Amino acid sequence: MLNSLQNHINKNLAFLKESKILIAISGGIDSVVLTHLCHKLKLNIALAHCNFNLRGNESDGDEQFVLQFAEGLDLEVFIQNFDTENYAKTNKQNIQIAARELRYNWFSDLAKQLNFDYILTAHHADDNLETFLINFIRGTGLEGLKGIPEVNGQLVRPLLPFSNETIAAYAKTNNITWRDDSSNATTKYVRNKLRHQVVPLLKEINPSLLQSFQNTLSNLSDTTDIVEDSKNAFLERAIERADAIQTIFKISEFKTLKNPKAYLFEVFNSYGFTEWNDVLSLLDAETGKQLFSKTHRLIKNREQLLLTEITSEIEESISISKTDKIVETTFGTLFFEEADAILKKQKNCIYVDVNTLDFPLTLRKWQEGDVFYPLGMTGKKKVSKYLKDEKLSILDKEQVWVLCSENELVWVVNHRADNRFKVTKNTKNILKITLE
Structure with a gap:
């Protein structure tokens, strides 16, 4: 198996040979064999172990085993303890999803903090078959039937071409010890039910099942x-x-x-x-x-x-004082400057009579019930009706802001100014407001 893995890495995963690698190790046979193989191949590796505190003394025993295993190979090891049950309850997730989320988030943070290039997991051909069957049962498209990707960003699974039988044979030949997870024996979970009841039957029907599966993939x-x-x-x-x-x-x-x-x-x-x-x-x-x-x-x-x-961001209103000349917003920058006369009219620019304004002005998202007096029109109009007449989509409407003086709208920003604040022949001070 060592030679086969070396050939596989040389042919398909050569980048691992020059990389700083973090191996996810549970203490089980798969991740222990992966570590043993990578150590034999002299790859630059360190280990990361999660204690999810779900199996009492057994979880603590796994952690101690990993520490001793790493010490025996003279490898750096990182250990993280999680309150998985509380995390699952807080986030309204089942235990398996919570553990997966905690695990991969920590691996990613660890890789980023310590400059690991890749994270290796010990998924193998049988895991890939189980994932395929799970996706098939739940309903999926072509992408879901491709199984587990060998390389997915920083995540790499170099054992995907190898069966659990091959891994077990390597462990036996090299006198490798490991920890058995008692939860793997139960058929409570779908994956375990497939592993213990369905896949053996499929292999009985077709002894070359994994090879046929690889061809299908x-x-x-x-x-x-x-x-x-x-x-x-x-x-x-x-x-x-x-x-x-x-x-x-x-x-x-x-x-x-x-x-x-x-x-x-x-x-x-x-x-x-x-x-x-x-x-x-x-x-x-x-x-x-x-x-x-x-x-x-x-x-x-x-x-x-x-x-x-879909975002949960809440846009707050912005207060604008009389002395503010530049105001940064999420949708652009507003410039306030004195003007001697009205130049070319543009949607992103209005001219108002400063003496009609009550500072501070307020910039906010438009709301149902907002009313303004559109410049150039007679009478008032609901902003909702104006935006509908302008044929704005729901999304475009959601991005519309208004500039207000007290409770009166000065400008439906980037759309229409309000008639009440327009420059007249009696205006002495003109304020130019521009959105860029």
């Missing part, structure tokens, strides 16, 4: 490349505009496809959407119809689909 990977190329070519036509706030898609491009639902899946699956009939219906829905995933929002706006990330 290779074929699926090739097919995924074709799908990805097709999706990227489509996106070049379909994306009308993309910025920090939203990505705008042309609905007409989806409707020209023979199977728009398939493309909707490939385009929006990574944003957490799952109800694909609802996404498909959005193409013909009324303007303003919205769909939500946990992280993103998809909105029908006339002949467009708008994709934006």
